Amino acid sequence: MKKKVLFADTHELLEADLKRTERAALQGASFYWEGEVLAHLGGTSFFMTKALSQMSSSMKASFKQQVISFIDQGDYATSSYVGFFSMLQSLLNSISTSSFDLNWIAQALENSGFRRNKKMMTRFLLQWRERDSNIIDQDVLSFLNDASPHRNGPRHVLSDDPEKSWLTNEEYDGLLSVVWKNYDNGTSCTQVTLIKLLSMQYARRPIQIAYLKVGDICNSDSLGNIGHYIDFPGAKDLAAETSFRDSKPETHPLPDHIWDLCCIQLQEVRELYENVLSRTLTDDQFKILPLFCSKRRIKEAQQLIETRHQYNLLDHLGSELLHLPK
Structure with missing residues (x-):
């Protein structure tokens, strides 16, 4: 007599299959605040005391909460978050602010690193505004969104200026992602990776x-x-x-x-x-x-x-x- 074959409940199978396709553990678990230091387990820590010095206590608390919430979304690779917050830390150190108003955005757009991260910054501020509408005006957010990701002018490929990259912003971001990926998986050694990053x-x-x-x-x-x-x-x-x-x-x-x-x-x-x-x-x-x-x-x-x-x-x-x- 043949044994009866038992099949798992279809709902259970579907649920198990969906779990296999869920987003991996939130990256935010490896980022956390220690006072005014944004710590990253096994990686770079960002000392934000100077960067946050002009913010009110309530805005500072909201900013910290938004940082973790933004990372928890998991929309970007860890290396992208590291690069983004490194840029933001450096920018806020040089252009400290008590509010993300039009004046600050206009100054920030003079920074090439900020422009390269404009899309990510726009998403960061948009999500923050959804949580706290007092953080940034919609008009300012629209101004940032409409700004060009690169300064107006001739293509850098036509320039001999060593300060200018031959890469477009999209090419730069794509190459940066590949460089870090190759380093993380051991394809490129430290020396090769550092040479590439310095060149870029x-x-x-x-x-x-x-x-x-x-x-x-x-x-x-x-x-x-x-x-x-x-x-x-x-x-x-x-x-x-x-x-x-x-x-x-x-x-x-x-x-x-x-x-x-x-x-x-x-x-x-x-x-x-x-x-x-x-x-x-x-x-x-x-x-x-x-x-x-x-x-x-x-x-x-x-x-x-x-x-x-x-x-x-x-x-x-x-x-x-x-x-x-x-």
Whole structure:
């Protein structure tokens, strides 16, 4: 006698299938507030004290609630939220405000990073207004929504200005997403990812990135301002006597997500140098070495310096020979 085959209730099957397609655990669980610090488990934390300094206590509380609510929606990848709040933190630090009025929006639109994130910012403010109608006027929100995602002017692809990217805003956002995805899944190493991010963020020439040294990543600028900075070696300076790091450096602030990656790169490249050279480096020795390098390049430079030129490598750690080809 055949056993009777029992089928699960159709409703139960449907319910189980729907659960398999539900959105994964809310990303907001990994973001939380500690006072005025937006903390991210296992990632970048955003110190918002200065950014929120002009807001009233009620507006500050509403802002904090909106941040978590916005992340909980789960409409974007974690890397997108990190990039967005890094931009917003930097912008509010430089243009602090007690209200998101037309004047603040107009100033914010002068910032290229804000324009790149305009769509996400519009959604953020729209959702916030739905929760708290006093936060921003509808007219201001409409003004932001209607603003161009990029400044008027000729296509950047026609420009030789190194400050301008050849990418459209849509291309930039798409490429940024791919860069972080490749890093997260291990397709790209820290060094390759950092080179890509620096190229996208600052539009520096390849030679300026190739000639970066460890000491160019610093905690203050030439004026003594405390913060995270990068000193790109200048390029094509008419007053330069040589072509190797002899031009006026260009100092730029580092956003937190790039600073964090720089810290990882510094750790990894130090291990590389010390492993290949079979010695522990002092901080002063480490600072004059290239930020980006490879085992093969170190060995090639060591061969040239010690064998061909008969020099002590430790006396020439700042040599151009150790830098990767530009």
